[in-house]
Amino acid sequence: MAKLDAEKVNVYYGDHHIIKDVNLSIQENTVTAFIGPSGCGKSTFLRLLNRMNDYIENFKKTGDILIDGGDIYDKKVRVEDLRKRVGMVFQKPNPFPKSIYENVVYGLRIQGIKDKSKLDAVVENSLKKVALWGEVKDKLQQSALALSGGQQQRLCIARTLAVEPTIILMDEPASALDPISSAKIEDLISELKENFTIIIVTHNMQQASRVSDKTAFFYLGELVEFGDTDQIFTKPVKELTQNYITGRFG
Amino acid sequence: MRNKKEKIIETILMLCAAVSVLTTIGILWVLLSESSSFFSKVSLKDFLTDTEWTPLFAEKHFGILPLIAGTMLTTFIAIVIALPTGLSIAIYLNEYAPKKFRKVVKPLLEVLAAIPTVVYGYFALMVVTPFLQKFIPDMAGFNALSPGIVMGIMIIPIISSLSEDALYSVPKALREASYGMGATRLQTAFKVLVPAATSGITVSIILAISRAIGETMIVAIAAGQQPRLTLNPLVPIETITTYIVQVSLGDVVQGSLEYQTIFAAGIALFALTFVLNNISYFIKKKFQEKYE
Ligand SMILES: Nc1ncnc2c1ncn2[C@@H]1O[C@H](COP(=O)(O)OP(=O)(O)O)[C@@H](O)[C@H]1O
Ligand SMILES: [Mg+2]
Secondary structure: OOEEEHHHHHHHEEOEEEEEEEEEOOOOEEEEEEOOOOOHHHHHHHHHHOOHHHHOOOOEEEEEEEEEOOOOOOOOOOOOHHHHEEEEOOOOOOOOOOHHHHHHHHHHOOOOOOOOOHHHHHHHHHHOOOOHHHHHHOOOOEHHHHHOOOHHHHHHHHHHHHHHEEEEEOOOOOOOOOHHHHHHHHHHHHHHOOOOOOEEOOOOOHHHHHHHHHEEEEEEEEEEEEEEEEHHHOOOOOHHHHHHHHHOOO | OHHHHHHHHHHHHHHHHEEEEHHHHHHHHHHHHHHHHHHHOOOOHHHHHHOOOOOOOOOOOOOOHHHHHHHHHHHHHHHHHHHHHHHHEEEEHHOOHHHHHHHHHHHHHHHHHHHHHHHHHHHHHHHHHHHHHHHOOOOOOOOOOOHHHHHHHHHHHHHHHHHHHHHOOOOOOHHHHHHOOOOOOOHHHHHHHHHHOOHHHHHHHHHHHHHHHOOOOHHHHHOOOOOOEEEEEEEEOOHHHHHHHHHEEEEOOOOOOHHHHHHHHHHHHHHHHHHHHHHHHHHHHHHHHOOO
């Protein structure tokens, strides 16, 4: 069974038809890249998967999105529970204006977990997973805002890992970072794949080809082509895909 | 031609600015000079430590403490009412209310601050006090409680409106980070938005306190005119502002010591609000750049 299934998904913002009839199936423990020109609906589609679009006025969706076989838009689903299973990392690092420690445990605190030794363990574990522990272990009580952009982004990933999601959504997670920090995030993605299903939106074609197993090419709200990353980048089936990856537009 | 016009407009604008600065200096000058002759007759120590204020009686005492206590008591009651209500309204408007509702309700609330205070004063005296007396039989007709409550209602929009602005300006990215972690709206409001908007909220509270301290009509009408060093909200008291009104309306001789007491009281009032305004200015400055 697929980890995630989108079936005939359409999204409208008011009269604007943003996502058009998208069918997509994603397997567990894979990295899927969403590519396509700006404004084609990558972020909109990604944010469907943790229901982040729910707050937008005039937002309307048809079709179904299933995770582990269950419809995530079902009335019985608590959106808060869904988001614990489907974590999200944003384009610009957005740590809370709190200490490094409090950033990592935020998700646990809101679940009402108070046990200090448990929280300490989660902080250490999560920060180790994002290779940040060595850099910050002596200043956990300092403000997260004092970290560099790359460190902040890794902290945001650690914060997401702390609640043990099974899927992690990343919306251009490295686009606001310098090349070295960006490379670190890419390494991290390859490691996390062992335990998580990752979906990443990216503008950067090289990045997509480096980190992902599967690639989905969106254009004007349609999923033009979806397949193995190797195949998409070497011998795409559609001419539109070919034009895009060779940089003829976008 | 055009240049000349610009020059004239510039001069007019400068004059306007100058007028307001000069007015402030003038007020300060009068306050200081009148009260300096007061303090040549009454020691600063007596003024600050004597526990009675009876300048109009045969046996005169000039301790400002009872008036400050009265001012603080009514202000405290007002804030106890206005802070939780104002903050709840701000959070509701910001996190829960549909955009359209927010657009309509915010200006409506601000109308509360535009009602003439004399109306509030009589509302406190004729409606709130009799109503409260049903539950608290030994409450006096003049007291700190009911004008305090009414003043609290009056300053709700100061807190709700400015706090809502502060919450509104918390970056969307922080909100999304919180939702993305599985937080509810309420958790997001209290764990992320309110802490991130602390400086703005604090400034709104300080402005509300300043407004309550300076409020005159409501307390003059409903709190009484009996300077009393007490924290009991059920008995008549007197605030600094009420005292100033009382003496100004009375027939004390200009230049007499009794007359000068209002400037001494004025200085005390000025000092209180001046300190508060500076704290709020400092907080604004200090935290302004943090999230930009
Ligand atoms: N809140 C919104 N309301 C209306 N239209 C929106 C909103 N957000 C995005 N859009 C539109 O939806 C389209 C897809 O946007 P988006 O998913 O952000 O594209 P991408 O991430 O691929 O650059 C764009 O045309 C954009 O203008
Ligand atoms: Mg986008």
